[in-house]
Amino acid sequence: SPQFKALREQALKLGSETQFTAGDAASGQAFLAMAGFTPQAIQAALPGVLSMATAGGMDLGETADIGSNILTQFGLSADQMDRVGDTLTAAFTRTNTDLRALGETMKYAGPVAGKLGISLEQAAAMAGVLANMGIRGSDAGTAMRASLARLASPPKAAAEALKELGVSVSDANGKMRPMEDLLADLYKATRKYGEVDRVSFFKDIAGEEAFTSFMALVDAAGDGSLPKLRKELEGARGEAERTAKVMANNLDGDLKSLGSAWEGLRIRIADLIDGPLRSVTQWLTKVVSKVTALAQAHPALTRQLLIAGGALLAMTATIGSLSLAIGVLAGPLAKLRLGFSLLTGSMNVVRVLPALWGMVTGSISLLGGAIGALFSPVGLIVAAFVAAAVLIWKYWEPIKAFYAGVFSGIMERLAPLRETFERFGPVFDAIGS
Known part of the structure; x- marks a missing residue:
């Protein structure tokens, strides 16, 4: 079909122009297809996936899986894959984590964050803050998921703690307030208490397992490091492509590019003699x-x-x-x-x-x-x-x-x-x- 031919030509083109082979590109297309992407959406998303994979030092299939999941979690269209790649690249180049760990964090936290209206950049900044505290991957994801879920629908202990602190979770329309504002208010409200009392409040709000991560997010919002990182991620357009060029600018990258070009030539010759x-x-x-x-x-x-x-x-x-x-x-x-x-x-x-x-x-x-x-x-x-x-x-x-x-x-x-x-x-x- 014309759609299949277009995808094949894209795989051959990207295979001859990047360090990934045509087979790698086809693998990325397959992951996007399994995520429900249309052929047109696959063509729009794949270049961003290539840049993100090169920047993160990962294979194309796994990177496509991470990117497609995040697009779905935050309700983004396929042509926003560049934004996903730029945001994640900026996050792992500025914090103590990597692309795979960020993908693992988003696997747990992304669905809840997306439903609560938290932006991709905000969620990635929160994951980066936790990574700097040594909390990354699935640990960070499950902690963020538990904290956000209890804030959105507070159990009795959480509701009482929030009431005592005088912090409102929702606005006049019943929607959750911006996450940084909410965390900053909690920082201000608990600052007058000693560490023992603060831990008690955060346990009631976030739960026994997630309170340490939640406390780190509150402190980062209060000292300004969380909003600072979020702004950097929002302004990181083109980050993945720039990082990818730097990562590929060495002998190893040259050899991979040569191998990809050689495979492309072999495929073209095979097409001619088929x-x-x-x-x-x-x-x-x-x-x-x-x-x-x-x-x-x-x-x-x-x-x-x-x-x-x-x-x-x-x-x-x-x-x-x-x-x-x-x-x-x-x-x-x-x-x-x-x-x-x-x-x-x-x-x-x-x-x-x-x-x-x-x-x-x-x-x-x-x-x-x-x-x-x-x-x-x-x-x-x-x-x-x-x-x-x-x-x-x-x-x-x-x-x-x-x-x-x-x-x-x-x-x-x-x-x-x-x-x-x-x-x-x-x-x-x-x-x-």
Whole structure:
């Protein structure tokens, strides 16, 4: 479909231009699709995911999962993925956390924060403050979720503590007040109390498990560090892309970019030769099927052809054996020639003749052994193979015509493939020079 082609082209383009491969880009697209993104939304969100993944040093699939979850939690559209990446990047570059831990925090706190109207930047700033206190990941997420839930719907102990402190959670319209204002009021209201009493108030408001995190957020709102960080996150547009460029500006980044570009080239070449190769494969499948049917219909001919093939191998081995035998005979004959030279060059004929006679009889014995071997059972088997070879000679013309047709067909089918590779001739010439 056109939508699929557009997504594929985007994956190839991003794979050739970034340190992520086309396969990585496709993995990111798959995660976004599983999150319910439309093809158009995937195309809009993926570039932001790439920048965020590079900046955070994470793989594309996991980053896409984090980003898509946050978009859903805070009710943001797909074209806001750049905002998500910029906010999270600014948060983990300014606080003691990382992208994965922030994603884990948002997994628990994001749904509640989004429903209460807390902005992404505000929630990320709160997560960053907790990270600086050593509370990060799921610990920070569950603490934020519990604190926000108890503020939105205070149980009896929390309601009494808030009433005693004179802090109102909601405005005149029943909506929750801005989180920083609420936390700052709690800071002011508890500042006059000692630490023991403050801990008691915060336990009543946030609960036994979350009060330490809630207390850290109240203090950060009171001393101004929380609103300061939130403003920095709100002004961090382009942060992910800038950080990604810095992170990729090294040899490791260059090598990854090279690998991605190389994969893109291989995919493009595969696309070009896909059609011709499929044609050849399909044609060969038909040929094999026809040969199989022929073998089933004519078993006797098939056996003869197999015997003939075996005979060719046997003949090759026999020729090698005969060559060896000739080599064995050549040695004694050379000695015989030497003996005659000695005979003509020496007067001691009587002493030389017995030695020469021994050489001749030895040669004859070796020749007799070779001839006997030809009439042994092994020799007879070889003879059978030779007979099969005669069949090949007898039926050579139809056999030759059959295989000539097969290889002619193969070359005809491979012609488009050859033409495809000829297009890359200038490229290979340039590389060679």
